[in-house]
Structure formats: structure tokens, C-alpha cells
Amino acid sequence: MTNVELLDQAQRLLFDEAAALDQRRWDDWLALYTPDCEFWVPAWKSEDVPTADPGGEVSLVYYDSRAGLEERVWRIQSAAAPAHRVLPRTCHAVHNVRLLGSNAGSLTVHATWRVDSYKEKAASSLFGFYDYLLTGQSGAWRIAKKKITLLSDCVPSYFDLYQV
């Protein structure tokens, strides 16, 4: 398997994830993750440095298994959460995808992202970097780790996982 082919596979998974979120196919989104995945959005210690240790520093979101993502999906679909009474329309743009490393069972991938959200006649956007660890095998990769560095961290009102 060449790096070009591996990069293509990684890219396809990232784009599939973006599409699943934008199209609100929540179960398809969850299926991209391993049950013991780590999902992490660091906070910021200063203008330049995000937090680096979820055990000792504040994160915006930190889950060490898919159960946290499943809770979010349940909440979004519950129709009982005021923050989700009207879901924003979202559009993920994932670009500059780079394969940083690969071995028999894993790929390390970096990308940049921007998500535009639109709700109640107002648009807003968040943007940053993705760092993925994909595990599995050629043609059947799943997400074992996803770190989302949110550069625009003083957010308008609030956000959920489908907006980053």
C-alpha cells in the first residue's frame, strides 16, 4: 500500500465523518469510532498554548470512550435540551489533509477544518486543526483518537460536537 493510497483512505474517512455530521446521520458518525476511542478538544492556557494534559488541565471536551459521544447523540435527538431545540445547519470543510505516519495497524493524520453554522438567520463559524489516530486495516479504518484544536475558542453562546 503506497502512502498516496493510505492518504486517500484517510481522507475518505475524514470526509465521510464530516458528511455524517452535516447530514445528521448520527449512527453512521458513531460507527466511525472505536468503542475505546479518545475524543478531546483542549482548552487554552494562553494566547499561544492549548492545554496538553487532560488529567491535570481543563479541556473543552474530553471523553475516553465512545460512550460520551453516544450520550451527546442521545441528547441531540432527545428534543428535551433547550440548546438543541433548533439544530443549526452545519457545513464542515476539511482541508490540508496530511499523512504524518503509518504502520501496519494505524495511521496518524493531521488536517485543518472550518465549520460554518447557521441558525435563526445568523451565521457563525469555528475553525482549527484535527489530529487523528486511525486504527484497523487498509480499507477499514476507524477513529481511535481525535484531537480537535479549536482556534476560535471564545465561542458565540455554546457549541456541540457537530460544530467542530
Added chain:
Amino acid sequence: MDMRVTDGRHPALTDPGRYFVDQPAQSQFNVHRDLFRDAELFELEMAHVFEASWVYLCHESQLRSANDYYTTHIGRTPVVVLRGQDGALRGFVNACPHRGTRLYTARQGNAQVQMCPYHAWCFDSAGQCVKIKDQPQAGYAPSFGRQSHDLKPLGRLASYQGFVFGALPADVPALADYLGDARFFIDTFAQQSAQGMEILPGEVSYVFRANWKLQVENTMDIYHLTTVHSTFAKIVQQRGAREAAAAGADKVKAVNLGALAGQEQGTYTFPHGHTVFWGTDPLRENRALWAMRPDLLDRGVDPQQVEWMFRPRVLNFFPNIQFVDSACMQLRVIRPLAPDRTEMTMFCLAPRGEPAAGRRRRLRQYEDFFNASGIATPDDVACYEDIHAGGLGDAHSEWIQGFARGMDKVIAGPDSHARDIGIRPLESCSGVEIQDETVFRGFYREWLARMHKAGGAQPAQAAAGARA
């Protein structure tokens, strides 16, 4: 002090009946909707509520070393807190006296000397001007040399238990007097470790589209929990069920809102607009602090203090700082930007020297509930924004009705719990399932007293003490 607002004719300054109905004998308390949407009133609030007395600035752990600085605001005024070479904390207006350029632009940092980026005037970490570029050959008149070019100091800066407050004017009460007996509750946040407390790295902020006073109310409002946070409560329950099924899967142990129901709770109103809510948590061993409880008692912390550390409690110090402890501790700093725009900055406060497992659990509890990316706070914010999106309801009706719960239960002075811990609130309200709204009155009475003082009237604090 900021002198931009000089118009004494605004009815908030001159006509109390225009904005409040406060008739304890008739069990009446109403607040006018304009308090949340009047742009002119917002400027008056900045001048007379935020810029006229104490506001919270930062925690001492955020400036540990000499020359550390921390930037924030008092109302519309940019402020910097500096730790000098001598170790003392000082507060200044964060602006170069030359042109008013903001001097310290980073949120926090360390600088022995700070140079103004515009004309290179330099200031040391005691706020003194140490260099004016090209001064000898510049042709300044002798009067310039007689003027101070140092940073303008705040009128007052003082700490209580590591929490740093500042005021633009100097003629404000001593901080201990301003905080009053509500200090008992700050102590329950400040005395959890012999090594002191710290703000954990990772400051989280967001801006919501609603008036800042909705944040003040919501933090004291227990009535909303079962509706607004129903999904949070259910998720916590489901985690508990998973834990039972999988033996130990719930590592977060978030506050169980269902378990709080049916327990005794209460509120206190203190002078100067400070208010406190307290509850009873039957699952207090889920708190990260539980592991440190023996140490607390061993080192002689008052056992009553220790007991209160395990109660859910919410403190609102007038006007801009909220201490929240539902499962873990949070500080919320309120910065109003406009009548319909408010910036919130959130901090995770923790005891230093906490065991690693407890620290991890504390962080997960914090993120779960308190973050704007969590599963509880977004629902609060959505509700504030729904209030504003609707224009605060019917344009033809003046009064908001949200102050009636508990009216027949509130008493003047301390209740039995307050007497047990030796504090004297102005009003107390306690019982099971009251979720009272009378506690909001303390905040509004102080708000009104500030406005009246600014308008030249006698303070209206006399209204406090509902049923003497």
C-alpha cells in the same frame, strides 16, 4: 471614576417605582423588563454598579512570581494586576498615560518592564514610569516634569483568601466589610487544602446574546434545574446504570440532580447584594474532595466548615463573581458588553496537592456541566437567549413575575442553619423543594441602592429585611 454618564434625569436614578415594586408587607416584588434591554440604563450600570465599588479581578495563584501580570476589566475600564519585585499585588488602569494605549495585551504573563508599543514609554512592575522616550531633547515644559506619568492606580485593591478584588474609587468599604458574613462561604472554597487553592490551566470563555443579570439570576435559580437540565440528569442516571452493569464504568460521577430532590436546601441574602444558595447532597462521597476529607479534619479545619464543603452551594458576589460547587468548584466571572451581550469567563478552582485520580474526576465533572461545550450550561444559555429573542415578552406589560416562589417562607435575619454557623444574613429561606426566588431580591435591592446613591437619593437598602 468614569464620568461619561452624568445625566441624572434617567428614571432609574430618580424614580424607584418606575422599575421596582418592592412591598414586602404585601408580598410583592416585581422587576421592570426595561432593566434587561434599556441601552441607557446599561451605561448607568457600568458607571454606578461596576465602576463605583468592588469587583472581582483574579485569583492570587494566577500571579505567583514577581513581575507576573493579569489583565481584566472593571466595567468599561481595562485593568492590569501586577505582582511587583517586592511580591506585593497592585492594580492599575491598563492604559499608557500618554495616549491611553492598552499596555498589557496578553491575558497574563511576566514582564519586569512593559513598554508601550506606540511611543515606547516604559513602566516597571510597580506601575512606575521608568522611561519616556527622547525626553531630554523633546522640549517638554517644566510642568510636564511635575506631573505623574505612572500608571493610574486603582482606588483600592485587596484580597480575601486569595481572591483579588479591585475598585476604581478609593472611598469604598473595607473588602472584609463589603463581603460581610458571606465570607463563611468563600472559606468553604478557599480552605480545602493546606497548600492553598489553584486555578487549573485552561480558561474557558463564551459570549451570550442576553443581559448579564440573567446570568446572576440563573445561578441562584434552582427552580429551572429539573426542566432545563433534564437531559443532563438523565445522562447521569444512565451512567449510573452502566456502572452497575459494568462494575465501575462511571468515572465522572457528575452531580446527580435527581438525588438532590427532596433534600433540604436554602438561600441567604447578605448586605451589599451578595446571595447564597445551599443544598444537601446525599452522594457527597462522589466528590473529588471526599478523599481529602480526613486531611481537612486532621489539620484542624472547623468541622462545620468541612461539612459545608460537601453541600452543593452557589455564591453570587455583587456584581460580577459567582462561586459554584455542584460536584466540583467553578468560578464564573461576568463581563457585560452590551444590554444584550455578555462575556463569561470560567475557571476551575481546585485544592493544591489533590490526588491524581480526584483531579481527573474533578476535571471531567467540570467539563461535563460547566463548559459552553458541555451538556448543561448550553441549555442555560439557550434559555437566556430565548428570553431576549422574544424581546422579553409582551412589549406592553412592564413587570417580570419571577420573584414569588418562597415569599411565604422567607424570614428576616438568620434561620437555624445560619445561627449554627454564626452568620447573620438579612434574609433566610430554607426547607424542602422550595427553590425560592426571594433570593434574587437582595441583588436587585443593592442595584437600586447604587442607582439612587448616584442620583442623589438616600440608599433604598431599607427595604431589605422583609418581615421584620
